[in-house]
Amino acid sequence: MGAxxxxxxxRASRSVGVGVNRIGPSRTVLRSDEHRGCGLGHKGSARDSxxxxxxxxxxxxxxxxxxxxxxxxxxxxxxxxxxxxxEIAAELSISRFRAGRxxxxxxxxxxxxxxxxxxxxxxSGLSRELxxxxxxxxxGRVLVTPDEGGRPALERAAADAIEDSAEAGDVVGLACGxxxxxxxxxxxxxxxxEVVQLTGLTAPGSVSDSSVETVRRAARMTEQKVRPVYEPxxxxxxxxxxxKQQHPSLVRAFATWDRLRLALITIGSWEAGExxxxxxxxxxxxxxxxxxxxxxxxxxxxxLIDREGKTVAPAVTACCLAVPLERLRATRENVVVVARAERxxxxxxxxxAGVADTLVTAEGAARQVLENxxxxxxxxx
Numbered sequence: 001m002g003a004x005x006x007x008x009x010x011r012a013s014r015s016v017g018v019g020v021n022r023i024g025p026s027r028t029v030l031r032s033d034e035h036r037g038c039g040l041g042h043k044g045s046a047r048d049s050x051x052x053x054x055x056x057x058x059x060x061x062x063x064x065x066x067x068x069x070x071x072x073x074x075x076x077x078x079x080x081x082x083x084x085x086x087e088i089a090a091e092l093s094i095s096r097f098r099a100g101r102x103x104x105x106x107x108x109x110x111x112x113x114x115x116x117x118x119x120x121x122x123x124s125g126l127s128r129e130l131x132x133x134x135x136x137x138x139x140g141r142v143l144v145t146p147d148e149g150g151r152p153a154l155e156r157a158a159a160d161a162i163e164d165s166a167e168a169g170d171v172v173g174l175a176c177g178x179x180x181x182x183x184x185x186x187x188x189x190x191x192x193x194e195v196v197q198l199t200g201l202t203a204p205g206s207v208s209d210s211s212v213e214t215v216r217r218a219a220r221m222t223e224q225k226v227r228p229v230y231e232p233x234x235x236x237x238x239x240x241x242x243x244k245q246q247h248p249s250l251v252r253a254f255a256t257w258d259r260l261r262l263a264l265i266t267i268g269s270w271e272a273g274e275x276x277x278x279x280x281x282x283x284x285x286x287x288x289x290x291x292x293x294x295x296x297x298x299x300x301x302x303x304l305i306d307r308e309g310k311t312v313a314p315a316v317t318a319c320c321l322a323v324p325l326e327r328l329r330a331t332r333e334n335v336v337v338v339a340r341a342e343r344x345x346x347x348x349x350x351x352x353a354g355v356a357d358t359l360v361t362a363e364g365a366a367r368q369v370l371e372n373x374x375x376x377x378x379x380x381x
Contacts, residue, residue, distance in 0.1 A: 068109070074099055075106040079114070120149075126366045133370065134359065137309075137351045141358040144366045151182065151339060158337045158360040159186035162264055165333045165358070166190050171256050173198040173263040173323065173331070174218065175301055176211035176233060177276055179339050180264055184214045190221040196256045198263060198301050200233035200321035202276035227253040231321055233302060234280035238318035245321060257323050261332045265355075266339070269346045270296040270304060277302055277320065284319075291316050298346035300336075300355065301328065307345070309352025325355075333357045344368035 077083045089099040106112045123144045131142040143161060145153040162183070166172060170193040174180055195218040201210055212228040219226035229250060235241040244250060268275035270291065277299050278288060291313035295306035302320030304313040311317075311325060328334060336356040338347050344365045350356055361369075 071106040074102040158183040170261040175265040176202040198323040275299040298349040
């Protein structure tokens with residue numbers, strides 16, 4: 001095929017633009033020469049060719065060079081230039097249906113190649129599969145990050161979820177813990193809103209690197225004052241926890257929970273090294289063991305749940321300075337972050353508990369959740 005074809009109105013080119021393959025053994029395609037008034041704007045020859053093309057499509061016969069060129073031009077105008085088939089059809093004085101048939105022919109001949117790739121730091125396939133599974137439990141969004149991205153990718157995804165969900169005037173609640181601290185460090189901006197702790201401190205005595213500093217950092221972005229809570233989350237007894245909650249500073253801080261609109265929380269397994277409450281020195285050993293016997297498998301913000309998502313061990317929760325579970329359930333958006341695959345059973349329990357609106361987790365944890373899920377009916381085991 002030479003440099004000109006169809007009466008010299010078209011020339012060969014080695015570039016067709018995004019999403020449209022090059023055709024022929026020489027890997028060249030024909031493109032309209034705008035200076036000669038051909039291509040989509042040359043209506044006479046275009047109409048004749050398109051009629052022939054439509055006939056070839058209907059009869060299953062081969063498309064000649066001109067017909068192939070017209071199909072490619074329609075595909076390029078629609079997919080690369082973003083023009084509607086209606087607009088293209090009007091310019092060629094053909095029906096929208098015929099323009100669609102040309103588009104179909106380009107696809108069937110293998111001249112159109114559309115690829116959708118995951119952006120860095122996101123596994124859209126796993127995200128979609130886990131979201132479908134969790135939708136029955138009220139999960140609106142799932143973000144799954146590839147394991148090779150490590151914690152930075154997970155923290156970035158969670159920070160993006162918070163930035164996307166936050167609205168001016170919100171009360172934003174932050175759980176205590178290392179993961180939440182890291183996520184807040186990754187947040188770049190927040191609208192003017194109020195930031196509050198959801199619990200007392202999980203590591204009292206380390207104020208410079210604690211949830212207090214994390215809440216202050218978030219408050220600086222929102223240009224609002226913050227009421228820090230310096231008391232430990234876990235108290236030795238329920239009576240002492242109740243007494244602490246009557247302190248004026250805590251009353252003022254915790255009063256904002258009634259207006260909670262957005263929360264960032266993490267889920268831990270009810271075992272050593274996985275839950276701040278389980279590891280708290282102040283927690284009575286008898287209560288710890290009783291919670292295990294009662295079937296606790298997961299903990300978040302001082303609330304313990306079993307495999308079915310039902311709350312258990314209220315005696316442990318009574319010892320915690322923490323947001324009530326009913327307030328979390330009433331929050332517009334709870335962003336739940338799970339960093340480790342070992343916590344996949346805790347994820348299932350938390351989803352059943354109805355506290356996750358957005359779930360951010362890593363590939364390993366997502367795969368384990370899916371492996372332990374009951375597909376029929378879209379329900380989790």
